[in-house]
Amino acid sequence: xxxxxIVQYEEKIIETVENNSIVVIIGETGSGKSTQLSxxxxxxxxxxxxxxxxxxxxxxxxxxxVAQELGVQLGEEVGYAIRFEDRTSRNTRIKxxxxxxxxxxxxxxxxxxxxxVIILDEAHERSLNTDILMGxxxxxxxxxxxxxxxxxTSATLDGDKVSKFFRDxxxxxxxxxxxxxxxxxxxxxxxxxxxxxxxxALDIHVRQPEGDILIFMTxxxxxxxxxxxxxxEVRSLDEGSCMDAIIFPLHGSLPPELQVRVFNPPPPNxxxxxxxxxxxxxxxxxxxxxxxxxxxxxxxxxxNPSSRMYSLEVVQISKVQANQRAGRAGRTRPxxxxxxxxxxxxxxxxxxxxxxxxxxxxxxxSVLYLKSLDLPDIDILKFDFLDSPSxxxxxxxxxxxxxxxxxxxxxAITSIxxxxxxxxxxxxxxxxxxxxxxxxxxxxxxTVAAMLSTETALLPxxxxxxxxxxxxxxxxxxxxxxxxxxxxxxxxxxxxQTDYDIGWCKDHGLQVGIIMYSGIxxxxxxxxxxxxxxxxxxxxxxxxxxxxxxTTYCSVGAGGLFVILLQISTQEPxxxxxLNFLPPSKSKVLPPATYPYDDHLNHYCSHLAxxxxxxxxxxxGMTFARDVRKQLSQILQKIAKEPLDIKENRKGExxxxxxxxxxxxxxxxxxxQLAERKMHHNGYRTLGFRGQIVxxxxxxxxxxxxxxxxxDYVVYHELIAxxxxxxxxxxxxxxxxxxxxxxxxxxxxxxxxxxxxxDHVEEESGIPDLPKKNVEVSAAxxxxxxxxxxxxxxxxxxxxxx
DNA sequence: AACGGCAAA
Numbered sequence: 001x002x003x004x005x006i007v008q009y010e011e012k013i014i015e016t017v018e019n020n021s022i023v024v025i026i027g028e029t030g031s032g033k034s035t036q037l038s039x040x041x042x043x044x045x046x047x048x049x050x051x052x053x054x055x056x057x058x059x060x061x062x063x064x065x066v067a068q069e070l071g072v073q074l075g076e077e078v079g080y081a082i083r084f085e086d087r088t089s090r091n092t093r094i095k096x097x098x099x100x101x102x103x104x105x106x107x108x109x110x111x112x113x114x115x116x117v118i119i120l121d122e123a124h125e126r127s128l129n130t131d132i133l134m135g136x137x138x139x140x141x142x143x144x145x146x147x148x149x150x151x152x153t154s155a156t157l158d159g160d161k162v163s164k165f166f167r168d169x170x171x172x173x174x175x176x177x178x179x180x181x182x183x184x185x186x187x188x189x190x191x192x193x194x195x196x197x198x199x200x201a202l203d204i205h206v207r208q209p210e211g212d213i214l215i216f217m218t219x220x221x222x223x224x225x226x227x228x229x230x231x232x233e234v235r236s237l238d239e240g241s242c243m244d245a246i247i248f249p250l251h252g253s254l255p256p257e258l259q260v261r262v263f264n265p266p267p268p269n270x271x272x273x274x275x276x277x278x279x280x281x282x283x284x285x286x287x288x289x290x291x292x293x294x295x296x297x298x299x300x301x302x303x304n305p306s307s308r309m310y311s312l313e314v315v316q317i318s319k320v321q322a323n324q325r326a327g328r329a330g331r332t333r334p335x336x337x338x339x340x341x342x343x344x345x346x347x348x349x350x351x352x353x354x355x356x357x358x359x360x361x362x363x364x365x366s367v368l369y370l371k372s373l374d375l376p377d378i379d380i381l382k383f384d385f386l387d388s389p390s391x392x393x394x395x396x397x398x399x400x401x402x403x404x405x406x407x408x409x410x411x412a413i414t415s416i417x418x419x420x421x422x423x424x425x426x427x428x429x430x431x432x433x434x435x436x437x438x439x440x441x442x443x444x445x446x447t448v449a450a451m452l453s454t455e456t457a458l459l460p461x462x463x464x465x466x467x468x469x470x471x472x473x474x475x476x477x478x479x480x481x482x483x484x485x486x487x488x489x490x491x492x493x494x495x496x497q498t499d500y501d502i503g504w505c506k507d508h509g510l511q512v513g514i515i516m517y518s519g520i521x522x523x524x525x526x527x528x529x530x531x532x533x534x535x536x537x538x539x540x541x542x543x544x545x546x547x548x549x550x551t552t553y554c555s556v557g558a559g560g561l562f563v564i565l566l567q568i569s570t571q572e573p574x575x576x577x578x579l580n581f582l583p584p585s586k587s588k589v590l591p592p593a594t595y596p597y598d599d600h601l602n603h604y605c606s607h608l609a610x611x612x613x614x615x616x617x618x619x620x621g622m623t624f625a626r627d628v629r630k631q632l633s634q635i636l637q638k639i640a641k642e643p644l645d646i647k648e649n650r651k652g653e654x655x656x657x658x659x660x661x662x663x664x665x666x667x668x669x670x671x672x673q674l675a676e677r678k679m680h681h682n683g684y685r686t687l688g689f690r691g692q693i694v695x696x697x698x699x700x701x702x703x704x705x706x707x708x709x710x711x712d713y714v715v716y717h718e719l720i721a722x723x724x725x726x727x728x729x730x731x732x733x734x735x736x737x738x739x740x741x742x743x744x745x746x747x748x749x750x751x752x753x754x755x756x757x758x759d760h761v762e763e764e765s766g767i768p769d770l771p772k773k774n775v776e777v778s779a780a781x782x783x784x785x786x787x788x789x790x791x792x793x794x795x796x797x798x799x800x801x802x
Numbered sequence: 803a804a805c806g807g808c809a810a811a
Contacts (some may be wrong), residue, residue, distance in 0.1 A: 055809065083811055100811040127809065219807065252808065277807055297809040312807070357809085367811095424811035456806085631811090698803040722805075 004032035006174050011042050013172060017041065021141040022169040026159045028176025030326050032063050033153050034121055035069065038094045041117050046149070048092070049117040052099040054127045055283065056082040061096070063087075063096040084426070084627050096495045098304040099129035100424075103369065106136065107421065110373050117149045123162065124155035124320055125282065126356035126387075132366060133384050138166060141376065155320050157352045165386045179330040183294075191339055193295050194222055198229050200338050201273060204291050205234070206242050211290025211335070212272040214280060216325055218299045218314050223249045223275045230273060243269045250276035250284070262286050281324050292329040292337040294322060295344075300355075303362050305396035307692050308673075309506050310362075311721040318354040322346065356387045363389055363397040364427045364672075368406050371413040372421035380411070381754050398753045399689070400672040403744060404431040411753045423632060425449055428717075432669025433636065439661035442636070443647045444489055448662070450629035451488035452717060452729065454620040457511050458488075476508055481703030483714065483731035485666060486659050495622055496649040502623075511621030667733040670715035671741045675727060682710050684727065686719070687738075688745060694719060697726040713738050 006013075006027065016023050027033030038049045055061040063080035072078055079088035081097040097105075099120070106112050119138065123130050137150045150658055154162050156173075163171045178394045197215055204213055217223050227249045234245045248262045260535065266272045274286060278298050297315045303310050317325075322339070329335025339346065358366070367380055381394050401407045406427055407415030413421075417717035420430035429449045436445030451457060477494060479487030491510070498504040633646045667674075675684035675694065682704070685691040695703055695709060698719075704710050710732075717729035 098810065104811060125809090129810065221805090251806095254805065279808065281808090283808070301807070314807095369811095412808085453811095594808095628811095695803095699805085720806095726804080 003177075004036060005030075006032040006036045009172065009174055013037070013040060014044055016170050016172060017149050017151065020170055021145055021148065022137070022152065022166045024163045024166070024169060024171045025072050025151055025153045025174060026156055026158050026171060027153050027174045028156075028178065029324075030177035030331070031174040032177075033174060034058075035066050037119055037151060037153075038096075038117075039066060039070065040392060041149075042094055045331055048115050049094050049119065050102060050112075050115045050177050051094070051096050051119040051121055052102050052130070052133065053096060053508045054099060054122050054130060056098055057283075058122075059096045063094075066094060066096075076686075081638055084631065099127065099133055102133060103129055104424070107369070107730040109373065110375075111143060112140065112148075113144075116147060117151065119151040119153070121153050122282075123152045124158045124353070126354055126358075128361055128366065131356055131358045131386060132369070134162075134165070136373075138384055155323075155353075157320050157323075161353075162386065175339050176327075178327055179332070179334045181326050181330040181335045181337050183326055183337045183339060185339050185346070186341060189341050189345065193231075194226055194295070197226060197293055197295060198233065200293050200340070201230060202233055204293075204336075204338070205245055205273070206237070208291065208336075210243065210268070210271060211333075212274065212286070212288045213291040213293065214286065214289045214328055215273070215293040216280065216295055216298075217277065218295065218297050219277060220249075220251050220253060223251055223277065226275050228460050230275070234273075243271055245271045245273050247273045247275065250274050250280055252277065252279050259284070264286060278321070278325075280328065281321065285328075286330055288318040289328055289331065290333065290335040292325055292335065294325045294337060294339045296322070300360065302360050303393075305362070305393040306391065306690055307719070307723055307725075308362070308396065308686070308688075309692065309719040311723070316350060318351040319346065320353050324349060354583050358385065358389060358599075359389050359393070361589060362400075363393055364400045367394065367397040368401055368413070368417060368421050368427055371401075372418055374413075379755050395750050395795045399748060399750060400460055401427060402748060402753055403672040403688075403741065404428060404669060405671075406431065407753070409747065409749065409752055411755050422635055424628075424635075425453065425632070427675055428670045429453075430669075431671075432665050433632070435668040436662065436665040437636075437640070437644060439665050440645070441659075441665060442644060443649065444659070444662050445665055446629050446632055446636075446646065447489050447492045447625075447649065448485050448666075449632060450625040451492055452485070453628045454511075454622070454625045455621050457622055457625060458491075476510075478703075479701045480657060480659075481701070482663065483702045484700055484717075484729040485731040486662070487701040488729075489572055489659075489662070492622075492625060493649055500622075500626065505622050509563060512623060569656040595660060663731060663733055664737055666715055666731050667737040667741070670717075671744070672754060673716050674733075674738060674741060675716060675730075676738075677712050677714075682708075684710075684714065686716075687742065692719065692725060694725040694727050696730055697728045700730055702730050702732060 010430035013023075013025070025037065027035055034053075038051050041049055053062065053317055059080050059082050063078055064074055067074040067076075067078040068079060074080075075087040076089055076091050078094045078096075079086075079092040081088055081101050083101065095406055102112075102118075105114075110144070114117065118140075120130055120137070123134065134152065137152075141148055141150055152162055152166075159171045160172075163169050194217075197217070201215060206418050215226065217226060224244070227247050230245075230247050234247065246266055250259060250262055255372070262272065262274050262284075265288070272288065273288075274280065274289070276284075280286065294317075296317055297314050298321065299312055300315050301310055301312050320561055324484075326337035326339075329337050370380055370383060380398070381391060398407065398411060401417065402409065404427060405414055406420050407413055416431070416434055419434060420427055423430040423433065425433070429452060431444050433442065433449060436442045476485055477490030479485070479490060495501070495504060495510075502512055633644075636646065638643055672688065674687040676687055677684050678693070682696070684694050684696070686694060694716075696714070702710060702714065710727070713733045714727070714730040715733055718727070720726055721729050
């Protein structure tokens with residue numbers, strides 16, 4: 001601890017913080033900023049300190065580490081708060097939280113008066129939430145200049161910019177504890193970066209002394225190709241000519257038990273070669289890496305506000321990213337970084353900093369959030385961001401919010417919008433929930449919202465053997481052909497009928513997800529699943545017998561958080577290492593009566609977290625949906641004036657063949673995401689400005705009629721160009737529900753929405769200096785008028801046919 | 803008939 005570089009700077013840091021409201025800290029990797037800054041300020045007597053982290057695991061593991069260093073019980077003086085889990089108490093003085101949680105807290109108390117210090121950690125990653133927080137902090141220090149200190153940690157290349165943003169606040173540089181990394185550039189950009197990476201890796205393997213190799217690629221496809229090529233090449237090397245090599249793929253859609261394999265130390269005289277996405281850039285740290293091969297590329301999600309479409313593109317990384325990648329080689333000893341691009345390219349073409357997420361995302365949710373804060377002096381279009389999103393993007397957000405009644409025609413937040421902002425959902429889904437309450441289908445709508453929040457519950461398993469196996473999707477409900485929202489609802493209802501049986505998910509090819517337990521919640525789980533102590537777990541009410549097996553354990557993050565993965569299966573495991581792993585005295589019986597909690601076990605478990613999941617791929621599966629649903633219904637109950645009729649779920653009501661009320665609610669909620677089928681084929685045109693021609697995604701459960709035609713109108717959850725434009729997750733709606741929305745589209749006036757109509761200067765000038773957008777509005781209005789006419793005619797024609 | 807970088811409330 002004493003060797004952390006930051007310790008020498010304590011006096012300087014404290015002095016600067018005492019004299020300034022905002023301080024930027026440039027803390028390189030290994031400087032100890034995440035664990036030490038909060039403790040220094042705590043020692044200095046600041047009453048309550050919040051430290052934000054962009055990732056949940058980081059918030060938990062750093063808090064755990066700090067509690068350990070201070071010798072206190074986690075959740076007392078030192079605690080953390082992440083979604084679904086608040087481990088703090090009245091005594092908590094240092095609180096680690098995800099930036100999303102702090103944003104939620106500031107909704108309840110915009111001045112965040114609970115805190116005397118707020119530290120925004122990892123601000124250089126420029127996550128959407130951190131950027132909004134930076135804007136808010138700038139205001140807050142003015143309001144609370146006497147009793148609030150803000151610290152922002154960033155990267156070398158970004159520090160001056162952040163300082164400038166905060167009125168030239170002081171910047172402190174804290175060196176890191178990395179070993180030197182020699183950077184080698186290639187002479188030119190390779191034609192085929194996959195082959196070049198292959199050659200470079202083999203060259204290192206054959207010529208260079210021991211040390212693991214980490215290769216940064218862009219995605220799963222390239223990783224799998226490179227892994228198999230590397231395996232072939234390594235196998236064909238002469239026996240004994242060099243050391244062995246073991247090759248691991250590493251990316252987010254890999255099941256966690258395969259992800260954590262890279263943490264196992266390699267056998268003697270064996271080199272690990274890890275082929276990874278940028279998951280290894282920040283989220284996972286592998287010790288022992290000495291050589292990094294950097295392709296210079298990354299896949300980025302991009303939002304285009306004029307087409308309202310997302311795309312996933314391979315782009316050049318930024319200098320900050322390149323340096324972060326290089327740094328991965330110097331964690332345990334001096335290393336080397338092989339950049340597969342020329343040094344000139346790095347200096348001349350690479351952006352200093354990654355394009356912030358706020359400039360790459362749809363902003364409807366963020367704008368609604370800001371509106372709901374009621375900041376009196378703030379015009380949303382002029383909100384002071386470190387990097388502003390384009391005005392087109394902000395206007396897009398305003399239009400969307402207007403269409404779903406979250407703001408009125410003058411851009412002011414409505415009472416509906418206020419309630420929507422309370423829900424941790426995209427605006428269209430929170431609007432759907434509001435409407436569903438009026439139509440008596442809130443129970444179902446909650447489930448739909450929760451299932452859509454998982455994004456990946458229905459994805460098939462990723463491993464090759466999984467792909468060969470035919471997905472038994474045919475056994476799953478089909479949504480009666482009405483669309484994916486209905487199908488997701490039916491799937492969840494089925495799962496509910498099995499009493500949330502994890503085996504059922506597995507049998508039906510659904511992602512289960514990971515449940516993260518720690519501390520007391522983990523002990524509770526251990527007790528309830530006494531299978532740890534008895535290898536057989538009999539699932540109550542069912543005849544099947546499940547077995548639990550410890551598959552692996554490892555430590556992640558700087559705080560030394562231990563993760564155990566347990567696997568549930570219906571096959572009897574060959575061995576059960578759990579019994580060996582637990583302290584011998586506790587490995588027999590733990591009767592529920594001794595809980596809470598056997599001191600020894602409690603102490604033991606306070607340094608453990610447990611990830612439980614049979615075969616999750618990505619963290620978000622069915623268990624996540626269940627957590628989200630519970631959270632949403634709690635929030636809804638809280639903000640409702642009268643008690644709501646929310647049931648845990650409905651059983652066996654599949655006779656509701658048309659789900660009319662639910663689809664009606666969805667139509668209102670997704671008024672900004674409507675599409676109309678083209679006359680003569682199954683393509684759709686999105687309604688609203690600049691209609692896009694799009695197709696229903698082939699994976700959709702939406703079915704066509706006997707003539708092979710899709711419904712005339714659908715709502716969609718997302719537009720994605722991959723690279724052809726698709727609507728992902730669609731639901732059939734009826735024209736008569738759509739007409740009021742089209743009418744509303746006609747009243748849309750961006751000028752007024754963005755507050756321009758209230759701008760005195762422009763009004764008094766008398767010059768009708770209408771922005772271009774107004775021209776667009778009238779053009780769109782004509783367009784819509786003719787479309788309504790056409791729709792009416794078709795409607796009447798169909799009626800006449802019947 | 804497509805196919806998914808990483809986060810988070």
